Ligand SMILES: Nc1ncnc2c1ncn2[C@@H]1O[C@H](COP(=O)(O)OP(=O)(O)O)[C@@H](O)[C@H]1O
């Protein structure tokens with residue numbers, strides 16, 4: 001059985017296909033990432049999987065339960081961290097978790113023990129009695145992750161878990177996600193529009209754009225598909241160098257840009273010593289040589305023809321933030 | 330997700346109470362408003378106002394006003410409690426509640442139970458303030474009947490608040506409900522003036538207003554003067570509450586987050 005299985009899933013909003021004939025699966029214990037820009041259909045997919053939105057067509061199963069026929073079983077099986085914050089900031093961290101645990105019907109002894117466990121996991125145990133309104137953005141996120149784990153779900157959804165957080169906080173949250181994936185042996189479906197996030201966290205990544213899933217593979221394989229490595233070098237005469245390298249079949253393109261020579265090659269690690277020797281044998285001085293491997297950014301560009309835009313949060317989030325600061329006064 | 334979960338109802342009730350006692354400014358606001366009405370209107374009109382209607386002869390305006398202000402508190406705080414669905418939606422917390430493996434009916438009942446409790450606490454605090462102004466209930470039976478009445482009225486308006494909040498997308502709706510629903514219900518309820526001898530258009534508006542029957546029944550129990558027979562008041566209020574409960578639960582169960 002797969003943790004999640006989706007077949008030809010489509011969701012339309014007034015004719016607009018927010019999710020357009022998507023199929024994929026997530027294995028037990030796997031971290032699967034949906035990578036795509038704002039409006040790609042990531043949240044819509046998660047809403048269908050968490051039974052808060054109906055699909056227009058297609059089929060989706062979570063832990064073997066069909067989302068439209070067994071919503072109750074699905075809800076018990078999943079934990080979810082929403083894109084927008086969903087905490088009651090008038091309650092303490094512990095009260096938020098206790099509320100959740102009771103809502104999910106957990107018994108008192110289990111509740112207490114589990115709250116301690118998940119708060120320790122995200123390093124908030126010391127802050128358990130602080131009202132959430134005094135929490136920072138990163139702490140709120142960690143608390144929400146802890147809450148998502150409270151009722152021992154088999155599958156965890158993380159919708160843009162590090163959206164709008166600073167670099168240091170993001171890295172910390174990544175560590176927590178890796179740790180909980182290992183400790184709780186839980187399958188994770190996360191969505192993101194950050195390349196580095198998909199790259200560091202996910203076992204497999206699906207690239208989604210305008211409701212369509214374009215390709216799914218391991219991050220490394222995706223990068224290999226775009227292919228080749230790029231060597232850039234600065235030599236005393238770029239023109240001479242171009243002539244020297246023009247006949248090798250492992251070089252697929254040569255370009256001079258800003259006095260720099262760009263070579264698209266296979267197995268760059270092996271080619272660098274060769275290129276340096278070649279230049280020296282022909283009395284050319286090598287000032288600098290650099291190697292760049294393709295990133296998921298290149299992969300995205302390759303499959304969509306566009307770069308991924310990083311926009312500042314949704315408008316709803318901005319409004320919430322405003323009201324939140326107003327209510328605190 | 331069918332059926333009712335007692336634990337879910339309990340935890341929603343608990344949350345309502347915890348947050349209620351933490352929001353000092355809200356409590357003070359909700360109690361201060363009727364207090365000012367009592368102090369200014371009640372004391373102000375007391376000396377100059379005489380009821381000319383035979384059955385109210387000799388009744389002090391301050392005494393007359395107190396059940397009206399209890400009704401006012403019931404209306405405002407229970408509508409606010411119902412409309413707090415809007416806050417939960419705005420702050421995203423509604424998603425957390427809606428995605429739990431619990432029936433929507435339990436969620437509505439939990440909210441109504443919580444809202445009704447905090448409403449009654451506030452209504453009772455008005456009676457306490459009234460006590461300072463020399464207002465006394467006749468006995469424990471009257472007290473008990475008053476509380477039962479408060480529960481019925483409270484449930485109705487929390488349900489109404491939930492119903493409105495379920496149909497609204499954001500907080501802008503709150504002002505609209507405040508100005509076009511809550512305020513008219515209050516002013517056209519007979520909370521501030523007696524129902525006898527009203528011009529027919531005003532009489533009609535008060536007769537279709539559920540709070541009219543609430544205030545009237547409160548007066549009947551607390552002061553022994555009522556416009557309608559108590560049995561009529563109770564019949565109207567119970568039907569109002571039940572319909573609001575059903576409509577609120579229905580609309581909430583269909584609202585999207
Ligand atoms: N409730 C809705 N009504 C109408 N359109 C919607 C609704 N929810 C999402 N959409 C549209 O569906 C598309 C996908 O949205 P979403 O799934 O939120 O994207 P993502 O999470 O990838 O940023 C967007 O064009 C969005 O405007």
Ligand SMILES: [Mg+2]
Nearest residue numbers: 042043044083
């Ligand atoms: Mg989204």
